[in-house]
Each structure stands twice: as structure tokens, then as C-alpha cells.
Amino acid sequence: MENLFTWSQLGTTASVLIGILGLGLGLWKQRSADLRGLHKKIEAVKDTLTAALNDFKVEVAREHPTAKALAASEERLASAINKLTERIDRWLERHP
Numbered sequence: 001m002e003n004l005f006t007w008s009q010l011g012t013t014a015s016v017l018i019g020i021l022g023l024g025l026g027l028w029k030q031r032s033a034d035l036r037g038l039h040k041k042i043e044a045v046k047d048t049l050t051a052a053l054n055d056f057k058v059e060v061a062r063e064h065p066t067a068k069a070l071a072a073s074e075e076r077l078a079s080a081i082n083k084l085t086e087r088i089d090r091w092l093e094r095h096p
Contacts, residue, residue, distance in 0.1 A: 005013070065073070
């Protein structure tokens with residue numbers, strides 16, 4: 001039976017194959033390291049946004065008007081609009 005490949009051809013093929021696999025492994029490790037760094041940055045931004053949102057929730061809870069205060073504001077606003085309407089009506093009566 002005749003040899004299909006010589007030992008030097010098999011050695012060269014194995015070396016090339018190991019080189020390609022080593023390159024692939026190196027690129028995969030580099031990509032994984034890049035993705036880990038990106039994941040850390042995303043987590044840092046998420047933590048910052050979560051803290052800001054929590055602070056905002058506390059501020060809203062502290063400064064949110066009660067129903068009674070909102071009704072009082074609505075009454076004052078309606079009263080001011082009514083007075084303004086009366087003043088405009090009087091002005092229109094004097095200046096036809």
C-alpha cells in the first residue's frame with residue numbers, strides 16, 4: 001500500500017492546523033476579554049441609572065402634592081382665571 005502523505009506533509013499539516021487553532025483560540029480569548037470589559041461598563045451604567053432612578057423616586061415621594069393640596073391649587077387657579085375673565089369683560093364693556 002502506497003503512503004498517501006509523507007511524514008513531513010503530515011507534520012506540516014498538523015503545524016498549520018495547530019497554528020490556525022491557536023489563532024482562533026487567541027482571538028476567542030481576546031473577544032471574551034473585550035466582552036467582559038463591555039459587560040462591566042454596562043453594569044456600571046446600570047448601577048448609576050438605578051441609583052439615579054431611586055433618588056428620583058424618593059424626591060417624587062417627598063415632593064408629590066397630596067390630593068388636598070392639589071385641590072387647593074386647582075381652586076386658586078380657577079379663582080384667578082375667573083377674576084381675569086371678569087377684568088377682560090369689564091374692559092370690553094368700556095371699549096366696545
